[in-house]
Amino acid sequence: MRSFSAYTLLFCLVAAPMLEARQPVRARHGMVVSRETHATDAGAAVLESGGNAIDAAVAVGLALAVTHPSAGNLGGGGFMLIRFADGRSTFIDFRERGTKSATRDMYLDKNGKPTQDSTEGYRASGIPGTIAGMALAREKYGKKSWKELVEPAIKLASNGFPVSYGLANTLRNNQKLSRFPESKRIFQRDGKYYEMGEVFQQPDLAATLTRIRDNGPREFYEGKTAQMLAADMKAHGGEITLEDLKNYKAIERKPLEGKYKEYGIVTAPPPSSGGLGILQMMSVLEGTGYEKSGAGSAQTLHMEAEAMRRYFADRSEYLGDPDFFKVPSKQLLNPKYIEKLRGSIDPVKATPSSEVKPGNLSVYESMETTHYSIVDSEGNAVAVTYTLNGGYGSGVTATGLGFLLNNEMDDFAVKPGEANMFGLIQGEANAIAPNKTPLSSMTPTIITKDGKVYLVVGSPGGPTIINAVLQVILNVLDFNMNVQEAVDHTRIHHQWMPDTLSIEKTASPDTIEMLKQRGYQVRVTAGIGEVAAIRVGDGFLEGAADGRVEATAKGY
Numbered sequence: 001m002r003s004f005s006a007y008t009l010l011f012c013l014v015a016a017p018m019l020e021a022r023q024p025v026r027a028r029h030g031m032v033v034s035r036e037t038h039a040t041d042a043g044a045a046v047l048e049s050g051g052n053a054i055d056a057a058v059a060v061g062l063a064l065a066v067t068h069p070s071a072g073n074l075g076g077g078g079f080m081l082i083r084f085a086d087g088r089s090t091f092i093d094f095r096e097r098g099t100k101s102a103t104r105d106m107y108l109d110k111n112g113k114p115t116q117d118s119t120e121g122y123r124a125s126g127i128p129g130t131i132a133g134m135a136l137a138r139e140k141y142g143k144k145s146w147k148e149l150v151e152p153a154i155k156l157a158s159n160g161f162p163v164s165y166g167l168a169n170t171l172r173n174n175q176k177l178s179r180f181p182e183s184k185r186i187f188q189r190d191g192k193y194y195e196m197g198e199v200f201q202q203p204d205l206a207a208t209l210t211r212i213r214d215n216g217p218r219e220f221y222e223g224k225t226a227q228m229l230a231a232d233m234k235a236h237g238g239e240i241t242l243e244d245l246k247n248y249k250a251i252e253r254k255p256l257e258g259k260y261k262e263y264g265i266v267t268a269p270p271p272s273s274g275g276l277g278i279l280q281m282m283s284v285l286e287g288t289g290y291e292k293s294g295a296g297s298a299q300t301l302h303m304e305a306e307a308m309r310r311y312f313a314d315r316s317e318y319l320g321d322p323d324f325f326k327v328p329s330k331q332l333l334n335p336k337y338i339e340k341l342r343g344s345i346d347p348v349k350a351t352p353s354s355e356v357k358p359g360n361l362s363v364y365e366s367m368e369t370t371h372y373s374i375v376d377s378e379g380n381a382v383a384v385t386y387t388l389n390g391g392y393g394s395g396v397t398a399t400g401l402g403f404l405l406n407n408e409m410d411d412f413a414v415k416p417g418e419a420n421m422f423g424l425i426q427g428e429a430n431a432i433a434p435n436k437t438p439l440s441s442m443t444p445t446i447i448t449k450d451g452k453v454y455l456v457v458g459s460p461g462g463p464t465i466i467n468a469v470l471q472v473i474l475n476v477l478d479f480n481m482n483v484q485e486a487v488d489h490t491r492i493h494h495q496w497m498p499d500t501l502s503i504e505k506t507a508s509p510d511t512i513e514m515l516k517q518r519g520y521q522v523r524v525t526a527g528i529g530e531v532a533a534i535r536v537g538d539g540f541l542e543g544a545a546d547g548r549v550e551a552t553a554k555g556y
Ligand code: DON
Pocket: 366, 367, 368, 369, 370, 387, 388, 389, 390, 408, 411, 439, 440, 441, 442, 460, 461, 462, 463, 465
């Protein structure tokens, strides 16, 4: 028998480039990365049968509404960023909006204190936008018929699919679902939790989707579905009326664009707070040489955290729905201002957030949203982040319709100056008003190189979204990681207030210790964000699903 020899060693070294990190999924023509395997498959099948990335995005969005009900939705909203092969780009804002009845103080009690109503129950929902957004995307930019794209979701709802380990856990652990009888009826089987491997069928949702397929997307806003939803709202003291539904419109906006080194950045404009964050933080870091300290080093994390702290301070004051508030985007990205921000960073020590701007402390809990990324064989790229806001939204399933409703109203500043459920402090710019869109952190982003799509990225995670997206981009652009390694790598999060640096538990104890010595309040956490990313390589696509969750990548 040959022992371990120079020959073996040579073989290992030759093989080493493939062994240096976890490898992404590679394919030549098209790629889908999403949070749930049946939805990923549905999108890949659309690509393979001649649909473009926009078609696939519609099919994945509707399928996730069935198979990933904590965040995938018909009763919520989100953002779709598209970068076309010819270099154009667009941004579809299908986020929930305030109802006609919405008022600034609608969630304050007699003593001016915030109630629970913005986070749970019938009053927590803004007008849902998902169907309008998907329909607009397909009508303007898709190739396939609406019917064809709704079909996979109908099949998954009516035939059912085996419940995964993760889904079984979240169905069991979500308190809100048990508090609403219709949600209990749908998301439990005869009062018992679904176990992993059991088949989960959703006949009510299948019927709703079938009407949406046959009558078209307006069914959701004007048809029987709209009538049932409005009646259910009325019966339970909810805010959404038939008129609100009829008047809902998805809005097409111009994406934000910027540059970093030799790369172009195409990202989410307000009412997302994420794109400005990515552009400001990357500009603050560019030219500092921070990357020389290496990925994951205390020095690199320090520089990233200080950029984060400063952006989130600005976010608290200057961000809101641009149709209601003039967001000073130019000033936030002005080179002189960036220089000032950069100059205010101590190269060694943490700056206490109270010195950056005053605020209060609060805790944020773990939530759910979902992001998926798609690239097709023509070179079109789509990045979608959509949500019910909290995991399983408001906890309310619309009676007889089979879908959950969002609690997105909590993304407004329910009481300007006080922390929301993510601990975010927000100001007048994001106060509640009718038909206004609550400020979001969702940050679908596309990086280009030599005028072509290079990296497609996005994440759920409330405010951590912006920082998770930032770090994955930096990992690829500055630290030369393959896209899977970039997604897997340990992440941090700082949001100015609370003045805490969150770091994933995969960080080494000595890094954590060094950060503490620099003055950070360090909080070790399980997972920050769930990034779905695609890198366009030379002649092939690389899909990276996030190993923190049950996400999958599939190409052809
Ligand atoms: O739009 C936002 O910023 C939030 N509604 C997103 C919520 C979220 O990401 C929860 N996630 N894991």
